[in-house]
Amino acid sequence: MSEPSKPIGVRSVLIVGVGGQGILLASRLLASAAIGAGFDVKISEVHGMAQRGGSVVTHVRLGTKVHSPLVEMGTADFVVAFEKLEALRWLPYARPGATVIVNDLEIPPLPVILGAERYPTDIIRRLAAGGRRVVLVDAQGMARSAGNARCANTAIMGMLARRLDLGITEERWQVAVGDVAPPGTAEVNWKAFCLGYTCESYK
Amino acid sequence: MQHEEQCVDRAAGTGDIRKALMSGNQAIARGAYEAGVRVACAYPGTPSTEILEHIRAFEGIYVEWSPNEKVALEVALGAAIAGVRALAAMKHVGLNVAADPLFTAAYTGVNAGLVIVSADDPGMHSSQNEQDNRHYARFAKIPMLEPSDSQEAKDFVGLALDISERFDTPVMLRTTTRISHSSGIVVLGAPQAPRRLPYKKNPPKYVMVPGNARLRHIEVEARLKALAEFAEGFAYNTIEWNSTRVGIIASGVSYQYAREVLEKNASYLRLAMTNPIPEGVIRGFAAKVDRLYVIEELDPFLEEQLRAMGLNVVGKRLLPVTGELTPEAIRRAMIEEGVLAGAVAGAQVALVPPNENANAGAGNHEAGDAIALPARPPVMCPGCPHRGAFYVLRKLKVVATGDIGCYTLGVAPPLSALDTTICMGASIGNAIGFAAAAAMDQRPQTCAVETAAKAAEAEAEAEAGAGAGALATSAAAVPRKPVAVIGDSTFVHSGITGLIDAVYNQVSIVVLILDNGTTAMTGHQNHPATGVTLRGTATHRLSLEDLVRACGVEYVAVVDPYDLVATERALRQAAAVPGPAVVIARRSCVLLPGARPADRYIILEDRCTACKLCLSLGCPAIEVRDGRPVIIRGSCAGCGVCAQICRCDAIAQHKAGEYHE
Known part of the structure; x- marks a missing residue:
């Protein structure tokens, strides 16, 4: 990965999507692995009204010493989007040259369903502007291949893991998946994670 | 948990x-x-x-x-x-x-x-x-x-x-x-x-x-x-000395943002105890730095006290009083002040964070590419029992005073069913106020005109055939009592006294209690009317109907909000009786275990005329593909409300087992 934007070595990851997509679990997976590897970690989430199908964002920051739980706009090293429109919505948080991992999934918001607004058609182009690297992924497909469509979130996190470049070992990731996966789903989640880890962007 | x-x-x-x-x-x-x-x-x-x-x-x-x-x-x-x-x-x-x-x-x-x-x-x-x-x-x-x-x-x-x-x-x-x-x-x-300290009277x-x-x-x-x-002398108020060119006073998460953005370019007095403030410590810190800033979220709480101490301090001149404080707002302020190097990043647009509730589409701009994105407001879930009640309320064109809970989402289009939302329990007092204001209206001529206009409006709607045939009723029967819409948990929290007021003063309102058997918005907590404690043990279940009757309400109806005909009938009857009336729309929150009905619904393409009336429910399980409404497989919760309003009988039930998600 390219040079970190800050000398103190804090990595900022924004995980975004739609309420109910498993974003909180994804952020805890990343935090758990990073803590296991000896990093300081802060996560910021929002509960309540935003979870009713609204736009949801989780900030994850890791490094030797982390102060702010919030990612500053224009400084995120990674934007991990579980839905395409949300990738675009939260793009102002990405730094120049950031990597945007985006699930190839469109969930039309209510104004689009009602015909009041249109779902943007040029999302990938806009994501890639300004030297950003876009990784497009079919997380649902990977999750189904792994054996459970609900593991799309761990599959995406597998894709992030390989690009994170923090030297977190496979064992730590596996322990972290086991830590955060709902009871009885550690194995299928780990399978989805590994599929994500080895997957290339398909566009 | x-x-x-x-x-x-x-x-x-x-x-x-x-x-x-x-x-x-x-x-x-x-x-x-x-x-x-x-x-x-x-x-x-x-x-x-x-x-x-x-x-x-x-x-x-x-x-x-x-x-x-x-x-x-x-x-x-x-x-x-x-x-x-x-x-x-x-x-x-x-x-x-x-x-x-x-x-x-x-x-x-x-x-x-x-x-x-x-x-x-x-x-x-x-x-x-x-x-x-x-x-x-x-x-x-x-x-x-x-x-x-x-x-x-x-x-x-x-x-x-x-x-x-x-x-x-x-x-x-x-x-x-x-x-x-x-x-x-x-x-x-x-x-x-x-340990237990002795109690002495x-x-x-x-x-x-x-x-x-x-x-x-x-x-x-x-x-x-x-x-x-x-x-x-409180040891948790701490000073970190770096450059004495700039001194920052902050507390809470604002301190963390300031420390992150300014790094070692400033010295920090971090207050762990913010009332009372340590004036001596603050004066000592202020004396050693060239410029003093207070970085705080919302009001100038510390800044005003520091000014009262006679200190020359800058705070809200640079930072917003409204909204969340953000690291980027601090960076912009510190660049403007010359404390940090760098340009104030481009457009103001770029510094408006996307609104997470995304109600304001205007906030959702990409930096340097100011094209508004479709907002993604939170919505009532597919199968939410509140949806049917709001659909009926909107159809009846009544003033509906709202309250605090998931059902506050009934204000959003297309249901657009609420007139007010103030605080916990306010719906009932607000409705009494609307009714009292109407009763004090001393302008019979205006009233007559209004009534005629409303009747004509309602008649036009009836002619247009809005709603299923079973729901169509004469315009004359449209109720005009204000309706207070309040959840079960909120009613117990602070709705009861409002209802007692309505009974005591015999004010003509309808109280619609949306009883979904939980405190849904905050994550499904129990309350006195669920009969289960915080520890999960069974306890006495407060009966809402017994309670409202004990308050002196004579008309009390309990309906299933999935049944639009029954809900509308009850609301009309409640509006017709003199004085206060209560309708309890009872149906479990669809997110509670076992609450989803087994059946699912589909739209029959050969019958659907694409009139899109079903879209007026604002159900996220119904979307438009190629100009036609479609029920999204896997999203439908089986409430059947859309099937009841469809004028073409184009929405059909699929029994459990026939439908594979």
Whole structure:
């Protein structure tokens, strides 16, 4: 990965999507692995009204010493989007040259369903502007291949893991998946994670 | 429980957890446990809810969901006077409800420690206002601690209780959303042994009749002076010396943002205790720096006090009073001041964060590419029992005063069914006010015109055939009583007194209780009308229909909001009877286990005329593909409300088993 934007070595990851997509679990997976590897970690989430199908964002920051739980706009090293429109919505948080991992999934918001607004058609182009690297992924497909469509979130996190470049070992990731996966789903989640880890962007 | 304790580090051999990743709320719960809290009370409210849900996990602590925050604080105060450490937790607006006991608790003081957690919500992620509750500590003249991360959130509970006992005062622990719902690494401590301080009957201290209260007020002022002296030596107010060119005074999460953005370009005085403030420490710090800034979220709470001290300090000239403080806002301010190098990043547009509730599409711009994105507002879930009730309300074109809960989402298009939302329980008082205003209307001519216009409007609608044939009724029967829309938990919290007012003064309103059997918005907490306690044990279930009858309401109907015909009939009957009437729309929240009906619905393409009437429900399970409405497989919850309003019989039920998701 390219040079970190800050000398103190804090990595900022924004995980975004739609309420109910498993974003909180994804952020805890990343935090758990990073803590296991000896990093300081802060996560910021929002509960309540935003979870009713609204736009949801989780900030994850890791490094030797982390102060702010919030990612500053224009400084995120990674934007991990579980839905395409949300990738675009939260793009102002990405730094120049950031990597945007985006699930190839469109969930039309209510104004689009009602015909009041249109779902943007040029999302990938806009994501890639300004030297950003876009990784497009079919997380649902990977999750189904792994054996459970609900593991799309761990599959995406597998894709992030390989690009994170923090030297977190496979064992730590596996322990972290086991830590955060709902009871009885550690194995299928780990399978989805590994599929994500080895997957290339398909566009 | 939302977050199970995530182990980070276990002691070798024993397996005891020494460090864990914890949210601020979880850390407060842990802090209460370690500090020997024995009684903990709350009413759920974002961002404070998880505190009690986590305390519940510990044995040996009496925990309760109280009917409201006032009761929660009164219970906690009673326990503290009785001699055990106690905690009451609430969101910022909850402290408004608890303000009455708060101010007098400051007079009585405590016996064992009492900590009041106020979790504020700057930016209003899930709130009706963003009041700055730091003012409450100053107003009530009690000490306040503000943690800046999860570790401090845990540690400050014990500190607050120690201060509470030492100075015989309730102590406020003030968090914000970014403390309560941010997680960080917490080093755990050992729990204190349980203890109970002796209780001695002491009416001059605890019975606040005027003669006693006058003397206690003198004590309060003396205590405040003693606390100010204590604050000067309080070890958790810390100074980090770097460059003395710039000095920053901050507390809570604002300190973390400032430290992150300014790094070693400034010196920092971080206040852990923000009431009373340590004037001597502040003066000493101010004297050693060239320029002094206060970085704080919302109101100029510290800044005004510093100015009153005569200090030349800059704060809100640079930073917003409204909304959440952000690292980027601090960076912009510090660049403008020349403290940090760099250009103020491009457009102002780029510095408007996307609104998470995304109600304001205008905020959603890409930097340098100012094309608005479709907003993604939160919506009622597919199968939400509130949807049918709101559809009927909208159809009846009544004034509908709203309340606080998931059903506040009924204000959004296409249902657009609400006229007001103020605070917990306000729907009923507001409806009484609307009815009273109408009754005082002394302009019969205007009334007649209005009535005629409304009748014509309703007739036109009936002709247009809105709604299924079964729902069509004559325009003359359209009810004009204002309807107060309130949830079951909110009704118990503070709707009952409003209803008693309507009965007492015989005001013609309809109270529509949307009884989904839970406190849904905050994550499905129990309450007195669910018959289950915070610990999950069965208890007496408050019967809402018995309660409203006991209040003196004569017309009480219980309907299933999935049944539009029955719901409309009940609302019309309720509107027709004189005086107040109550309709209870009862159906479990669709997110509760076992609440989803087994059947699903599909749109039959050969019958659908693409009239899109079904879209007027605002159900996220129905979307338009190629100009035609389609029910999304896997999203439909099977409520069947869309099938009832379809004029073409084009929405059909698929029995369980025939439908593969």
